[in-house]
Each structure stands twice: as C-alpha cells, then as structure tokens.
Amino acid sequence: MxxxxxxxxxxxxxxxxxxxxxxxxxxxxxxxxxxxxxxxxxxxxxxxxxxxxxxxxxxxxxxxxxxxxxxxxINTSTQKPEGETGENFKKNLFGPESATLTIGPKHTR
Known part of the structure; x- marks a missing residue:
C-alpha cells in the first residue's frame, strides 16, 4: 500500500x-x-x-x-551485520564479501 x-x-x-x-x-x-x-x-x-x-x-x-x-x-537468525556504530554497520552490510555478515539458511516461499 x-x-x-x-x-x-x-x-x-x-x-x-x-x-x-x-x-x-x-x-x-x-x-x-x-x-x-x-x-x-x-x-x-x-x-x-x-x-x-x-x-x-x-x-x-x-x-x-x-x-x-x-x-x-529479516530476523537476527538470518542476518547479523555487526557494528558498534551506524558507519560500522553500513560497512559490514554493504562492504566487501569478507565483511561480517552472518547469513542463515535460505528460506523459500
């Protein structure tokens, strides 16, 4: 909507x-x-x-x-970008593949 x-x-x-x-x-x-x-x-x-x-x-x-x-x-069991600040969070989420983004099992609908 x-x-x-x-x-x-x-x-x-x-x-x-x-x-x-x-x-x-x-x-x-x-x-x-x-x-x-x-x-x-x-x-x-x-x-x-x-x-x-x-x-x-x-x-x-x-x-x-x-x-x-x-x-x-998304809940924290599927994605957990880590970071103490907003800038760290952004870097970890959108940064290089080596950044810390924990991805759980893929869900199908």
Whole structure:
C-alpha cells in the first residue's frame, strides 16, 4: 500500500523481492493509470552480492533515494551485520564479501 500511495502521487517506486513474477504482477496490478511508476527489481537481500548490485542499479537510475521502506521481515537468525556504530554497520552490510555478515539458511516461499 505504501508503494502504491507513493506512486499514485508521482514517485518512482522500486519494489524488491526474490520472485520476478510476483514483482511484475504487483507492478501491473497497482501501476495502472498512476502519475508515478512502480518498478520491480529482483534481488535476494540475504546475498551481499545482490545487495551490492541493487545499490548500483538504484544509483544508476536515480540521483538520490528519498525514502526507503524496509519490509523484508529479516530476523537476527538470518542476518547479523555487526557494528558498534551506524558507519560500522553500513560497512559490514554493504562492504566487501569478507565483511561480517552472518547469513542463515535460505528460506523459500
């Protein structure tokens, strides 16, 4: 609903998930006749490589990211980026593959 509300009011909204088909359906159903755009991007946010690729894709498409809504439902048993400060947390989450990101077993839906 947040994505649709933002797009109806003219925002370019990127929705991200692991299943391209589901994302395409959401974009088609909720993206009809609106001022903005709902853009589906496929990524698995338990993968550092996918996170890095997603950041690059958004940077390529937009000059800034004004709003970020994280509705991934990740709990600490699947991802544990470590860091004493926000900057450390960012470095560990988005930094090189050798950074400390603990990833649990992949879940399928």
């Amino acid at each position: 947040a994505a649709q509300a933002l797009a109806v009011n003219g925002a370019n909204v990127y929705i991200v998930g692991r299943t391209e088909e589901k994302l395409q359906t959401v974009a088609e159903v909720h993206g009809q006749g609106i001022a903005g755009e709902i853009v589906p991007l496929t990524a698995d946010i338990t993968s550092k490589r996918d996170i890095e690729d997603l950041v690059k894709e958004i940077e390529f498409r937009e000059k800034c990211l004004c709003i970020l809504i994280n509705n991934a439902g």
